[in-house]
Amino acid sequence: MTLMRLIVSADTHLGSPIRSTALRNPALGERLKQVSRDTFRDIVDLAISENADALVLAGDIFDNDFPDLKSRAFLVAQLVRAGDAGVPTVLIRGNHDALLDHTAHGDLGPNIHLLHKGNPSVEIAGIAFHGLSFDTSHVADSFLPDYPAPVSGQTNVGLMHTSLGGSPGHDPYAPCSEQDLMAHGYDLWCLGHIHAPFERSSGPVLAVMPGIPQPRHFGERFGGSVAIVTLGEGAPVLDRRNVGHLRFVESLLDLTECADQSEILHLIDTALKDAQDSVRDTAVRLRVVTARHTADDLRALANELLENIDRVFIDKVKSLAPEKPTGDKADDLLRLMREELQEAGFQKASAEVLEELRSALPADIRDELSEDLLDEFLEDAINEVSLSLHGGDPQ
Secondary structure, three states, X not given: OOOEEEEEEOOOOEOOOOHHHHHHOHHHHHHHHHHHHHHHHHHHHHHHHOOOOEEEEOOOOEOOOOOOHHHHHHHHHHHHXXXXXXXXXXXXXXXXXXXXXXXXXXXXXXXXXXXEOOEOEEXXXXXXXXXXXXXXXXXXXXXXXXXXXXXXXXEEEEEEEOOOOOEOOEOOOOOOOHHHHHOOOOOEEEEEOOOOOEEEEEOOEEEEEOOOOOOOOHHHOOOOEEEEEEEOOOXXXXXXXEOOOEEEEEEEEEOOOOOOHHHHHHHHHHHHHHOOOOOOEEEEEEEEEOOOOOHHHHHHHHHHHHOOOOOEEEEEEEEEOOOOOOOOHHHHHHHHHHHHHOOHHHHHHHHXXXXXXXXXXXXXXXXXXXXXXXXXXXXXXXXXXXXXXXXOOOO
């Protein structure tokens, strides 16, 4: 069999408004909007330069159902460019992809194959591609029973947008057991929805989650790549290629031993310069141990330093209270508060309050208050109390 090469991506989320990031840092928000397009353009460039037999997009190309026809025009222009260079595209709609609705917005164009219930399969260069699209924003049942049977004598590739058996921070979208997926009879599964990349193999069968190609926030920092899959005799072969234009990193600083502001500025300056990357922009999350400075104080200092540091942005600053020897009343109070945080009743009540707040937020920033971040939010609250109890005058 002739070797076939596929570029596999998912979860581009074109048109994502990046509202929560933009509220904290407007410059970073604007940069993130641009790099999502730049990254997708680079994915098409990669498919062309690698002479790929197909570009595979496993859903959530767009971020929401807002009628942003400019973003749709951008997608079509890029995929037509790939098709004109001899690289067809196979794609499915994910739970965010209302803009890919062919009944509302028309076909995408030549050499662009949108798979859905009415047209679940297409053959390209001897490979049978199969996929089903989301028709609503949430699917609670597995799609797998509705997927076509594998075509005998051909290599079969499936596209699916799914949470598989579930993942922290993700609702169960089109859930499907890994065992059932791998036993369906296809040679390769190209998956979307989970933004951290991973792969699974069972004998000659490979399932690939390429992850988000351009992370939008710190929680997606493990993304930033696409998958290149080579099909031939034997099991598919996987390679990953970094494509993201902006990365998220975390830096931990301890200012407790600093004698004056010059030492503090030096430590922050060093951390920001160490975060610089020769190729990509960098968004830094600073976690700073200090008894004197609020997050706002530290952000102001960092922003002054960034005037002379290129391609680095502040994502978020967290001020952490230093550990104190136990014994005084303030530390006893903090100890009791931390014990209370672990009580089942307190956790349940906190989760209910968090869900009320989530329901009041716009859908595109709701994940900023996801339940898996509850412990982090509570610890932040404890740190604020500790700073109030132990803080002194800022240097």
